[in-house]
Amino acid sequence: MADDRIERILRNKLRSAGKQVGEAKRAYRHAKRATQADLPFGDDGRAKIVCRRYAERRAVELDTEYKPGCFDPQSQDCRGCVEDIRAGEIETW
Numbered sequence: 777m778a779d780d781r782i783e784r785i786l787r788n789k790l791r792s793a794g795k796q797v798g799e800a801k802r803a804y805r806h807a808k809r810a811t812q813a814d815l816p817f818g819d820d821g822r823a824k825i826v827c828r829r830y831a832e833r834r835a836v837e838l839d840t841e842y843k844p845g846c847f848d849p850q851s852q853d854c855r856g857c858v859e860d861i862r863a864g865e866i867e868t869w
Contacts, residue, residue: 803821815838823838828853829851834846838861841858
């Protein structure tokens, strides 16, 4: 009984620590990208850009290549958006 309880407590603590490490890594990546791309980011870590394809404000996550989560490789507007993000010329809000 006591062994099961200890094992459950340890498992919960390890899971919690893993989540904290994941959150810290995510925050670091967002901060690093914000510095490199010089974009405004919200509290949730999403870049605040104006979508070239639909001409609307969007808060998006960027991958390591500065592609927004909504990126469509078939769209010329999306490809131009990524080029603008990399050049630091994207419209933001």
